[in-house]
Amino acid sequence: MKRFFEVQDRPLSTGIIGGDGVRRRLKATTLGALAWFSLASALMAESKLTVDPPPPSYGATSLSPAVATSNLVAPAAANQEISVILTLPLGDPQGAAAFVQHVSSPGDPLFRKYITPEEFAARFGADAADYAALKDWATKNGLTISQESSARTALTLRGTVEQFQNLFATELAIYQSADGKQFLSASVKPTIPNVIAPKISGVIGLTNSIQYAPFVKIAKTFGEDATTPLITTDTAGGTGPGGAYGAKDLRTAYNIPDFGSIKPQTVALFEQGGFSKSDLAIYQKKMGLPNPPVKFVSVNGYNGEVNDPEIELEAVLDIDMVIGINPSVGQVLVYEDGTDSFQVAIIDALQKVASDNLAQILSISYGLDEREQPKGQMAAENVVLTQLAAQGIGVLVSSGDRGAFGNTGMTRKPALLNVEDPASQPLVTGIGGTSLFTGSNESYSMETVWNDIPYGGASGGGISRHWKIPSYQAPSVVTQNGGSAKMRNVPDLAAVGDPNTGVAIYSQVNGGWLQVGGTSVSAPLWAGYLSILNSATEYLTGTSIGQINPFLYSLDHGNASLCLYSVIDGSNGSAEYWDNPGYNAGQGYNNCTGLGTPPGGFFTYTVLASNYSGTPPGNFNLTLDKLTATSATLTWTAASEATAYLVLVWHETGHQFGSNQLSITKQRKLTLTKLLTETEYEVAVIAVNAGGTNQDDVTFLPVP
Numbered sequence: 001m002k003r004f005f006e007v008q009d010r011p012l013s014t015g016i017i018g019g020d021g022v023r024r025r026l027k028a029t030t031l032g033a034l035a036w037f038s039l040a041s042a043l044m045a046e047s048k049l050t051v052d053p054p055p056p057s058y059g060a061t062s063l064s065p066a067v068a069t070s071n072l073v074a075p076a077a078a079n080q081e082i083s084v085i086l087t088l089p090l091g092d093p094q095g096a097a098a099f100v101q102h103v104s105s106p107g108d109p110l111f112r113k114y115i116t117p118e119e120f121a122a123r124f125g126a127d128a129a130d131y132a133a134l135k136d137w138a139t140k141n142g143l144t145i146s147q148e149s150s151a152r153t154a155l156t157l158r159g160t161v162e163q164f165q166n167l168f169a170t171e172l173a174i175y176q177s178a179d180g181k182q183f184l185s186a187s188v189k190p191t192i193p194n195v196i197a198p199k200i201s202g203v204i205g206l207t208n209s210i211q212y213a214p215f216v217k218i219a220k221t222f223g224e225d226a227t228t229p230l231i232t233t234d235t236a237g238g239t240g241p242g243g244a245y246g247a248k249d250l251r252t253a254y255n256i257p258d259f260g261s262i263k264p265q266t267v268a269l270f271e272q273g274g275f276s277k278s279d280l281a282i283y284q285k286k287m288g289l290p291n292p293p294v295k296f297v298s299v300n301g302y303n304g305e306v307n308d309p310e311i312e313l314e315a316v317l318d319i320d321m322v323i324g325i326n327p328s329v330g331q332v333l334v335y336e337d338g339t340d341s342f343q344v345a346i347i348d349a350l351q352k353v354a355s356d357n358l359a360q361i362l363s364i365s366y367g368l369d370e371r372e373q374p375k376g377q378m379a380a381e382n383v384v385l386t387q388l389a390a391q392g393i394g395v396l397v398s399s400g401d402r403g404a405f406g407n408t409g410m411t412r413k414p415a416l417l418n419v420e421d422p423a424s425q426p427l428v429t430g431i432g433g434t435s436l437f438t439g440s441n442e443s444y445s446m447e448t449v450w451n452d453i454p455y456g457g458a459s460g461g462g463i464s465r466h467w468k469i470p471s472y473q474a475p476s477v478v479t480q481n482g483g484s485a486k487m488r489n490v491p492d493l494a495a496v497g498d499p500n501t502g503v504a505i506y507s508q509v510n511g512g513w514l515q516v517g518g519t520s521v522s523a524p525l526w527a528g529y530l531s532i533l534n535s536a537t538e539y540l541t542g543t544s545i546g547q548i549n550p551f552l553y554s555l556d557h558g559n560a561s562l563c564l565y566s567v568i569d570g571s572n573g574s575a576e577y578w579d580n581p582g583y584n585a586g587q588g589y590n591n592c593t594g595l596g597t598p599p600g601g602f603f604t605y606t607v608l609a610s611n612y613s614g615t616p617p618g619n620f621n622l623t624l625d626k627l628t629a630t631s632a633t634l635t636w637t638a639a640s641e642a643t644a645y646l647v648l649v650w651h652e653t654g655h656q657f658g659s660n661q662l663s664i665t666k667q668r669k670l671t672l673t674k675l676l677t678e679t680e681y682e683v684a685v686i687a688v689n690a691g692g693t694n695q696d697d698v699t700f701l702p703v704p
Contacts, residue, residue, distance in 0.1 A: 062374050064185045066177055066209040069411070076172040076184055078162040083146060083300055083340045084205035085347055086134055086155045086196070087380040088126035096124040100389045100427070104547040106554075106612070112543040114392035117150040117357050124390075125151040130199040137196055141167060146300050147348050150355035153383050156300060156348055167193060168206060178411050183210050184341070202376030208341040209373070212272050213366045214314040215401045217457055217518040218510070219499030220244075226504075226513035236435065238442050240287070240504030244515040245496070247287040247324030249442040250503065254495070255600035256325055256529055259664050263538040264330030265531040268297075268359035268393075269318045269524070270349045270366065273311030273338035274304050276508060283320050283506045289327050294319055297356070299337035299349045306509065307338045313507045317516055318365055318524040320505055325528025328535075333359055342366060343377050346422065350384040357391055360534045360544050363527035364397045364428075365520035367420035369406040370466050378421055378466055385427040392546040394534075396527050397423040398519035399430045399491035400460025403453055403572040404582030404591070414579035419462045419490045426470040429549055430490045431523040432593045433459040433497020434567055444599070449570025449585045449592040450498035450517075454577040459497060460519060461572050461583060461591040464488035472553040481586035492552060494567060494593035495522035529598055533607050536664055540608060540644050541690040548607075552595055555606065563606045564596030601660035605648050605686075608664075614691025617642035622685050622696035629704050632681070633671045639687035639694055646686040646693075651679050675702045 090096050102110035115123070131152040138145055138157050147156040161172050168190040176182050186206045226241030240246030250256070277294065284291055296304045306312045319332055335352055337345035346366065353362055370378070388395055399420060400406060406418025423430035434447040451458040467488040469475070475485035483489040496503070499517030506513050534545050555563060572592040573582015583591035618640035626633040636645075647670055650660040663670075675681065684697040 062207065062376070063189055064207040064209045064372075064374060066183065066372055067175060067185055067187065070175040070177045072187070073174040073176050073182060076161045076174055078160065080161045081158060082161060082164065082184070082205060083344045084157050084159070084164055084203060085344055085380070086157065086200045087202045087204060087376070087383070088130060088153050088199065089201045090124050090151070090153060090383060090386070091126055092124050096386050096390065099124070100386055100547070103392070104389065104550050106551065106610070112392065112546060114544070114546065115390055117355055117387070117391065120387050120390050121151045126153045127199070128152060131155065134196055134199055147351065149351045151387055154347060154351050154380065156344070164206065168203070170206060172206070177210070179407070181210060183208050185209065202380060204347055204377060204380055205341065205344045207374055208343055210342050210368060212308065212311055213342040213368050214272070214310060214520065215365050215367065215398045215518045216310065216314045216317055216516055216520040217401060217499045218313070218514055218516050219502050220515040221511045222513040222515070224512040236437050236501035238438065241513040242504060242515055244502055244504035245436070246504055247289060247320070249438070250496070250525065251325060252442045253436060253438050253444045254529070254598045255444070255660065256598075257532055257600055257604050257662050258328070260326040260532040260535045261328035262664065263535040264328060265326070265361065265535050266331050266333060266359045267322050267329055267527055267531050268333045268335055268353050268362040269315070269322070270346065270362070270364045271311065271315040271318065271334055271336045272342065272345055272366065273308045273315070274306035274336065275312055275315035275319065275334065276306060279316045279506050279508055280319055283316070284323065286506070287324060289323055292323060292329050293331040295331060295333050297333050297335045297352065299335050299345065299352050300340055302337045302339050304336060305338070309509045311338065313505070313510050313514070313516065314365055314520055316507050317505050317520055318363060321503070321521060321524035322363070322528040322531070325525055326531050329528065329531055342368065343373070347380055347384065350381065350388065353393065354384055354387045354391065359393055361527050361531050362388070362393055362395045363524045364395065364422065365523050367398060367400055367423055369408050369418040370421050370424060370464060371408060371418060373421045375466065378425070381422050382425060382427065385422075385425055389427050389547045392544040394530060394546055394548055395428040396523050396530070397425070397428045397430055398460070398523040399423045399432045401433070401457035401518045402460060403451060403458030403574070404462045404580070405573070405578065406460065410578055415573070417462050417580070417582070419464055420460050423460065424464040424467060424488055424490050426467050426488055427547060429492045429526070429552070430594070431519055431526050432461050432491035432494035433517070433519045433522050434494050434593055434597060435498035436496035436501045444565075447496070447565060447567050447597055449567055449572055451570055451572055452498065452500065453574040456499065457518065458572045459491075459494065459592050461491050461593070463591065464490065470549070472550040474553065477553060478589045480588050481590035482583055483589060483591050489589070489591055491594040492549060493526060493595055493597070495525045495597050497522045526598070529600070533604060536604070536608055539664065540688045541612070543690070545607070551607070551610070555595065563599065563602040565599050566596045567593040601648065601650070601662045604662050605646065608646055608688070609686050609693050612690065612692040615641070616692025617687035617689050617694045619694060620687060620696060622683070622698055624698050624700055627700055627702060629677050629702050630675050631671060631673045632675060632700060632702065633669070634683060634685070634698065635669045636685050636696065638668060641689050642687035643689045646688060648684045648686070649681060651676070651681045677702050677704050
């Protein structure tokens with residue numbers, strides 16, 4: 001086992017008490033150390049975010065790949081209203097990509113110097129004259145403008161099937177896919193009118209492949225009067241209704257810190273069909289949670305009505321996970337379009353999140369196989385994701401629930417490999433799923449890759465067919481367990497997703513209390529956790545974390561397993577049932593669970609102590625003033641130019657990471673209580689400002 005602190009002794013300073021039970025440490029060379037900080041900073045300086053600009057425009061739309069593998073049901077009704085998006089290229093795509101690289105790269109002079117939607121539009125937005133001409137064309141042809149883009153990269157139009165068929169010389173029909181779901185799509189390749197063709201990069205909405213694309217999965221239904229077992233065993237399960245994991249259980253297992261209130265955050269969610277506020281109230285009361293503002297935000301004029309039980313469950317699950325992990329979240333904004341297809345809805349929701357510029361974190365629990373998505377769709381998503389990254393809004397996306405095979409791969413043997421869009425986008429953080437096992441009092445025990453194929457789902461992950469490998473994914477890191485050295489690897493991180501080790505959620509329309517899972521759990525779980533990290537980052541430095549991937553992958557250069565739980569057992573394929581083993585777990589990065597899952601204290605510390613660029617605080621001295629069998633009081637002198645202090649307390653318990661806690665304070669005194677006798681504790685106090693960190697630390701042993 002690698003110790004958290006690998007230290008060197010030094011003589012005791014005057015005033016240090018405790019005899020042989022107290023030892024001062026000259027330096028720490030693992031996570032808590034200035035040596036580690038210097039290594040991580042240097043590596044992050046090399047891990048700049050470089051992403052190719054979006055693929056070139058395709059000039060005309062192509063048919064949905066799903067049409068060729070689906071059955072024609074009937075022509076679309078002529079008077080049916082649909083939404084269609086005209087997409088425009090950025091005025092300076094290379095400049096926008098370069099700017100995102102700068103603001104996402106620690107050590108860069110522009111690091112975290114984000115811009116507003118107005119500034120993004122002025123510097124990189126699409127041509128204003130072209131945008132005005134498209135609006136004029138739409139109005140003259142009887143179409144309604146239902147949503148505009150702040151950067152002029154998307155114009156959403158509403159009209160009838162007949163209008164769009166006439167304007168784009170196509171025919172729209174209803175199809176049924178192999179899984180029984182119906183969708184509307186063009187049966188004849190659309191032709192873009194000559195008058196607008198030079199001004200746009202594509203058309204979204206005529207070649208749909210699915211209406212809804214959620215990832216939530218139900219394992220058990222407990223009903224309205226779910227009971228919780230009085231005795232829990234050292235296995236999966238917790239203190240929630242039916243014995244499923246409750247909110248507190250997840251915070252305990254992942255050691256989530258509780259300082260999310262120091263700078264309350266706004267988390268945005270993308271949803272497709274309404275939610276019941278009474279469901280949220282029942283969940284919050286049962287879980288002992290506060291009732292932060294949860295606000296419906298209409299996308300494309302949607303009225304917010306619950307239109308599908310599965311989609312309602314997805315929405316309340318996402319909201320509950322964010323609040324359950326960060327009870328101090330400032331507000332949750334739920335961006336909903338329940339009328340339009342997934343392809344239209346996701347583009348318009350991303351555009352509105354960017355235009356509103358209110359959220360620091362966006363979580364998405366939806367997706368489709370890359371092979372189901374036209375290239376123009378993925379290019380349009382990438383454009384608005386570039387804007388979100390430039391504005392400092394971090395985006396987390398579920399990696400999918402069908403393992404290495406995606407939604408369509410298991411239609412044949414051997415199964416085809418697929419990854420999900422938008423989780424495979426280089427400017428998002430893709431989140432996979434695990435099976436979570438806990439010990440007494442829901443303490444962390446272990447995780448394996450979630451894989452219940454062929455009976456259920458599995459953690460999505462694999463290799464993109466579309467996106468080249470981003471520079472933050474160094475080949476030496478991502479190939480050690482079968483990843484690609486040339487294409488984008490998915491996912492980046494993971495958390496509990498297995499429905500059989502799932503979480504308790506309440507949804508009346510779905511039968512009351514349920515045990516649910518899917519990467520629909522893991523993505524909003526990470527969103528809640530990162531909102532806490534963002535709260536601390538804003539408190540300490542006045543800036544947001546933004547796109548976190550360059551930092552994440554820099555950790556693996558210095559051994560990410562020291563601050564993330566590595567998932568080393570399992571796979572996300574099935575050689576036995578589908579003649580394709582998929583990908584295997586393993587130490588370090590793997591295409592099942594990415595770099596790992598969150599051990600809150602260490603990862604929090606690493607994020608807060610490593611993401612800086614400038615002049616750090618001055619030196620200071622930490623002193624152990626009083627030591628008893630159960631308590632210790634520490635004080636420290638002021639560090640010049642420090643804005644606050646991180647205090648990390650750790651003791652080894654035999655587990656991979658031991659037991660740790662992290663706090664943030666502007667005071668210079670701390671009393672630790674309820675200590676264990678004859679247990680060695682290590683405390684690191686880290687002075688922080690916007691330029692960097694400085695540290696002193698001490699080790700002591702409470703004696704009876």
